[in-house]
Amino acid sequence: MAKKLGLDLARPSQQHLLGYILLAPAVLLVAAIIIYPLIISVDLSLQNVKMPRIGAARKPVTLGNYEKLFTSPEFWMACWVTLKLVVTVTLGSLIAGISTALLVNNKFRGRKIARVAMALPWAVPEVIAVVIFAWIFDSSFGFMSWLFIKLGLTDQMIKWISTPGAAFWALSITMIWKGFPFVSIMTLAGLQSIPADFYAAAKVDGASAVQRFRWITLPLLMPILGVTLVLVTLWVFRDFSIIKVLTGGGPLKSTQTLSIMTYDQAFGFFKFGYASAVGVITLIICVIASMLMLGRSPKTL
Amino acid sequence: MERTPLQSILLYLAIITTAGIILFPIYWLFITALASTDELSSLPPTFIPRDPDWAIFSRVLTERPIFLWLFNSTIVALGSVILSMIVSVLAGYGLSRFRVRGGQSLGLFILTAKMLPATLLVIPLFAVFRNIGMIGSLWTVIIAHSTLIIPFTTWMLKGYFDTIPRELEQAAMVDGCGPMAAMMRVVLPISTPGLAATALYAFVLSWADYAYARTFLQGAQTNWTANMGIASMRGEYTTDWNEISAAAVFVATPIMLIYLFLERYLVGGLTAGAEK
Numbered sequence: 001m002a003k004k005l006g007l008d009l010a011r012p013s014q015q016h017l018l019g020y021i022l023l024a025p026a027v028l029l030v031a032a033i034i035i036y037p038l039i040i041s042v043d044l045s046l047q048n049v050k051m052p053r054i055g056a057a058r059k060p061v062t063l064g065n066y067e068k069l070f071t072s073p074e075f076w077m078a079c080w081v082t083l084k085l086v087v088t089v090t091l092g093s094l095i096a097g098i099s100t101a102l103l104v105n106n107k108f109r110g111r112k113i114a115r116v117a118m119a120l121p122w123a124v125p126e127v128i129a130v131v132i133f134a135w136i137f138d139s140s141f142g143f144m145s146w147l148f149i150k151l152g153l154t155d156q157m158i159k160w161i162s163t164p165g166a167a168f169w170a171l172s173i174t175m176i177w178k179g180f181p182f183v184s185i186m187t188l189a190g191l192q193s194i195p196a197d198f199y200a201a202a203k204v205d206g207a208s209a210v211q212r213f214r215w216i217t218l219p220l221l222m223p224i225l226g227v228t229l230v231l232v233t234l235w236v237f238r239d240f241s242i243i244k245v246l247t248g249g250g251p252l253k254s255t256q257t258l259s260i261m262t263y264d265q266a267f268g269f270f271k272f273g274y275a276s277a278v279g280v281i282t283l284i285i286c287v288i289a290s291m292l293m294l295g296r297s298p299k300t301l
Numbered sequence: 302m303e304r305t306p307l308q309s310i311l312l313y314l315a316i317i318t319t320a321g322i323i324l325f326p327i328y329w330l331f332i333t334a335l336a337s338t339d340e341l342s343s344l345p346p347t348f349i350p351r352d353p354d355w356a357i358f359s360r361v362l363t364e365r366p367i368f369l370w371l372f373n374s375t376i377v378a379l380g381s382v383i384l385s386m387i388v389s390v391l392a393g394y395g396l397s398r399f400r401v402r403g404g405q406s407l408g409l410f411i412l413t414a415k416m417l418p419a420t421l422l423v424i425p426l427f428a429v430f431r432n433i434g435m436i437g438s439l440w441t442v443i444i445a446h447s448t449l450i451i452p453f454t455t456w457m458l459k460g461y462f463d464t465i466p467r468e469l470e471q472a473a474m475v476d477g478c479g480p481m482a483a484m485m486r487v488v489l490p491i492s493t494p495g496l497a498a499t500a501l502y503a504f505v506l507s508w509a510d511y512a513y514a515r516t517f518l519q520g521a522q523t524n525w526t527a528n529m530g531i532a533s534m535r536g537e538y539t540t541d542w543n544e545i546s547a548a549a550v551f552v553a554t555p556i557m558l559i560y561l562f563l564e565r566y567l568v569g570g571l572t573a574g575a576e577k
Contacts, residue, residue, distance in 0.1 A: 018480055019399025026392035026451055033448035034417065037425035044425065100319060106312055116564050117320050120327065123560035123567075125509045127528040128553040132326045134535065135333055135542050143329065143346050177326060185568055231415065238418040241511035245532045262420040267516065272424055279421030286416040 045276035065277035092176035097183025122181035126241040133174040164254035190224035334546035370530035378507040380443035393458030437521035461495030498566035
């Protein structure tokens, strides 16, 4: 039996207090490790600092970092790369993920194994996925160039990682391979929540397979696909490991997204103030983008 | 739904082809580790090595501190799991059982946590940790990981606690248990499956990280995590593909095995919060 404290938390009138006490550690930790650093970030972005030292005299508030940012071609280039990558990878992952989910949602022998197998890339850590694809896209003995030659698409080895256009595609394919299983898993969960009665009823009414897909599966899948779309988009927006280890943002910054630019400005060039400004803008874009997307599919999350 | 034999064959064909394309890169990783150097530097590529070089796995273990890296990754992941579980069991239970102001906005908060670019957050965290002299310590990564994991684990656990009838605790409290004792002795023991699934999900999230570890531990080679070690083996000009692939097999296999055997639990974690 628990000892009664002076504060009798078992009494209904004080129970809501216990709720707050239980939440306190989580709130404190999140405040210290997420909220407080975010405030520092915004503060840093408004100062002209190279390496921040807490306790050092504050530099005067300036919008210099943001002015420099909006007039820098590198920033606009990074925006463009991010947009291209987000669209390519999200679209690729959605197509691959939804079609594999529809495929294994059929009833057949071994479907459990097929389901697990098709989502296996989800379990491969991003850095390992990069190792695999860096070799597949190798410029001298890579599998992909050999395949392209075999298929008659080119007549020589392609320097995937060191040519700007090709590097973007190598990166996109790596990210799609790593990202589509999530879409597949979410879609399957959505498909399974559709009651079988709906299909049976539609069949009685004489609906064809295509009609059943168009008028039952698709509309009922929409809410979960909306959330998935947002989550995949945010993942591409924020990704660091795949891009950093595969291309490092190069060649010629052709794969440098906003996320990579933030990191390199801080830890490559030690411009913490400027880097924070890039990061803050990235976050604002993320928030606006997901609000726009979620606004289209309300009542999810 | 009835299928004609032709449709069945087409379905199986489609499934086998798709699975083959998806799994090919993983197969390729193993093949690259096992193939001889000559086979790696020739075209057409070798699909089945003539003389698989199994010794590569023991060789890479002596040449690179793989076990140390794996050990560090395990410490970080276990530390993050323990810390985030303690905090989120309390928070999840609080949200499930008590009316807390602002509790409804948890879903929104999780989404916000998903939006935060790691590269933005590491800048101030690096500054803070450097000022208190913690850079290079595994604790920095544990604290960062667990905080980022907490919103998700709290959400999963709240959902799980919601499925447990309140009457159980009420009965215990009638028998004289305090509210905390009722939680510890009645609710937690029957929540083991939910706790295990949540912990597993947290472990995988922590194991996969590269950004935080790289930023905080780069200077402390003995504290490198597995992902950092592997990334460091990818040279700027030349890479020993036999060696890096064998090392990658060591890092990827534990997580793939966890996934293969416990897929059901992990998938629950992934979809939790999305379909409410």
